[in-house]
Amino acid sequence: MTIDIDIDDNQHLSNLDAKDIARRYGAELVELETLRYGLLEVARDMHESLVRSSFSPIVRDIQDCTAAIHMRTDAGWETVASREGAMQHAFTAQHMCNFLMEEWDEASLQPGDTIFVNDPWRGAIHQSDVNLFRPIIIDGRVEFVLHSTSHVLDLGGAVPGGFANGVQTHFEEQLKFPPTLLYAGDVPVRPAFNYILENTRVPSSLLGDLRALYGCLAVGDARLRELVDRFGLALVRAGGQYGTDRIEQSMRAAIAALPDGDYPVEDFIDEDGVTDEELRIAATVRVRGDSIEVDFSGTSRQPLGNVGTAWIEGTRCVQGIKMVLDPHSPVNSGTLRPIEALLPAGSAVCTLPPSSVSNHLDIGSRNINMMTTAMSMALPEHGVAPDSGNFAAMMIGGFDDRHGHEGPWAGAILPGGAWGGTYKSDGLTSVTPAIGACRSSVWEHIERESPIVPLMHEFLPDSAGAGFHRGGFGGIFTLLPLATTYATITGDRSKRGAPGVNGGGSGFPFYAWLVPGDDPSVVLDPFDLRGCEPLFGVFDGQGRPVADDGVFGRGARYQTAKVAGLELKPGYALRVLFGGGGGWGDPLERPVDRVLEDVQAGLYSPEFVERAYGVVLSSSDEVDVDATTRLRAELADARKDGKWTVPAACPTNWIV
Known part of the structure; x- marks a missing residue:
């Protein structure tokens, strides 16, 4: 579909009326909104199908899984809709799809083909997270790729379930797969299944989860084709493009409200499970206008143990920024566009193979924490x-x-x-x-x-x-x-x-x-x-x-x-x-009545609130106001003199 746009393509959508939007996307606003949410509903149906049909508690109970729809665009494959149980997957999905479609021979794909991959250096988070992709062929060309992902209980290796603490290479972890055909035309590829199932401790659970991951893609295939049959491919694609542009501009508007500046942050990983060396994770968050650059220069070298992460972890920083600045909009490729990450190769946030990256949780959590801290520096009243x-x-x-x-x-x-x-x-x-x-x-x-x-x-x-x-x-x-x-x-x-x-x-x-x-x-x-x-x-x-x-x-x-x-x-x-x-x-400065409520609820002890909050209780239901006023003043003065800091929480x- 070709659309002639005679308005400023960078103009914010909120500044355009319905006629301008119709001229930009070749469709009425009500149609674009309908299809934007229609794609989200397809992703939600996929996700619900996955959760309800999976075998393992990781998906069924914990919901460590995500479903996504990727669409062909001039910029590559972009995520137009996602539904996550685990927020982390929604931010990494697009990159995996681009790696896959660049590597795979697209001309060989047939309807119903489903591809399996769990290689962290091809965009997977770690080898315990399996990803299934189902290209959707319309009029002889792949127009969409459906994607399901989840952690699985076991794929072999030294210990059940991944997180191979103490190992130094991915060869010691679970099985690692490059893109591998798992279903050919909706028919299971038996050698692939045999190899996977004969190298796991729990074949029945894994088989059930693989079928659930595949089944949710079949559900998405049917639902997406219903959408295309009803509205036409051009209109569905316009709805997908409109949806990603709308989310991008929502993110850019939120970033533009930040003061321009450089916000340096750091955090630490205790050690890597092999040595006792502490790892420093450092980042400088550079805000310029409506975009952000996150520079991880200064981060420790890649560790010997399994706590380092492949380059895909760089997307985790987007999570921390979004949850503070734009928490209510859904996640798609528009979320990622205003933010770029610089990842030094060979550092803890961009380890090189054959390192082990099975424990992605520590650095991934730090990336999010550091971004929320940086946002607190930029907007102290919104930290x-x-x-x-x-x-x-x-x-x-x-x-x-x-x-x-x-x-x-x-x-x-x-x-x-x-x-x-x-x-x-x-x-x-x-x-x-x-x-x-x-x-x-x-x-x-x-x-x-x-x-x-x-x-x-x-x-x-x-x-x-x-x-x-x-x-x-x-x-x-x-x-x-x-x-x-x-x-x-x-x-x-x-x-x-x-x-x-x-x-x-x-x-x-x-x-x-x-x-x-x-x-x-x-x-x-x-x-x-x-x-x-x-x-x-x-x-x-x-x-x-x-x-x-x-x-x-x-x-x-x-x-x-x-x-x-x-x-x-x-x-x-x-x-x-x-x-x-x-x-x-x-x-x-915490109101004393709220401190008292916490003590009465059994959340804090009287001893701790006196040390940390300067609140003195005369009984279980009464604050000694005079003693509290004196103690808070004493602690405030001692803090100015460097003689008191807020004690860490500890029973x-x-x-x-």
Whole structure:
């Protein structure tokens, strides 16, 4: 379709009337809006089909998956609609499609062909995320490519489920596939299926998920063709172009409201799981007019361990910018256009093969946190503090030797984390960090499908970073194995918790213990550490967690929170405490009635609010106003003299 445009093509859509828009896109505004949302509905139908038909808890419960529609344009293949369960995929999908269609012989494609790829250097996030692409041929040419993606429980490798902590190359991870034909004309390619299924610990689950990923593409194929048959290809394409342009200009308008300038930010990864070297992730966010450049120069070299990321992680910075500046519009290629990332080759954010990149969570979370911090610098009154930075993600598996359950198994557990405080409100409690925005696991399903009993999953008092708007609270998760189980724990922010912004305090760090499981009173009391073996965390000389002045790994089994193959025997429980979000704003200015409400709700202890908020309680339901006024003034003066800083969140009632 060729459209002659006789108006300024760069003019903002909001400044155009319906006639101008019709002249630009060759269609009436009501038609363009109808088709923009029509494409979104196709993506939503695909996503719902995937979630409802998948076998593994990663998709069915956690929703670590996404569906997208890509369209041929003069600029390449662009995402015109997406529906995500895991927000991260929506920002990477377009790049994978362009790699695929550039590499594949398009002339050989037939209707119903479906292509499998999970190579991080071709745009996949890590090898545990599989991607299926279905080109849609209309009048002899591929006009759209449908895309489904999800994490899978297992694709071989040293440990179930990926996150191969401790390895140094992708050869030691799960299977890695370049673009591979999985269905030819809707017929399964048996050699491809055989190779995949014979190299996994859980073939039935993986087969079910692959069929679900394929089936949702078939649903999308039918729905998209209905749209084209009803409105015509030219009009559907115009709706897709209008939708991406509209989102681009929404992003550009939000960026243009920022003051021009350079905003340097940094964060740190505890270590890489192989060495004890801390990794620095640095970025300079350059705002110029209605566009942003994110320059990652100054980031540490690529690590030996698996925490480095392939170049696709550069798109994560867009997530952090969007969630602050333009949180309400859907994600498509227009979201990406105003923002460019500079990624130094061979750095932690752009590792070169054959490095391992299975643990993308840590750097991906930092990228988002650093962007929200940069936005807080540009617009202090619209800031968001960093989140807990990890999901307490665990991949578990083994051989179930219980009668009637005999056989290998694998599972995924995602207890959650917490978000930082914002300029509007306190942070969210016990949610997954923003990198995925997934759901936590469904414990009834875990119990039914795995030899695991989740004993405890609840919030952790005194774990939220203090602030005028506090962070969200972290949590406690304890599991008891009923058969020998091997766990891979992927954690960070274990040396220091999520930092606050605008004067806010840090959240509680990440910890884990092995707990004797024959005494329920001990197992279910997270503050009773008697008889417990610390696995990792920051401790004082008596073995108590201390967030500010302790030593990481003191007395612990591991000097890292990235653990692979931890053997759990029946009779012992695994307990993790996942940290809270950072605080936003000065905690000495938080209204005392809100501090009191938190204490009364059991969220904070009186001891912590006195240290962090300067609030003195005379009883459980009353504030000592005079003592509070004096203490807040004393702490404010001490802060000016450099003698007081907001203490990191940390419970005080440990029993050792």
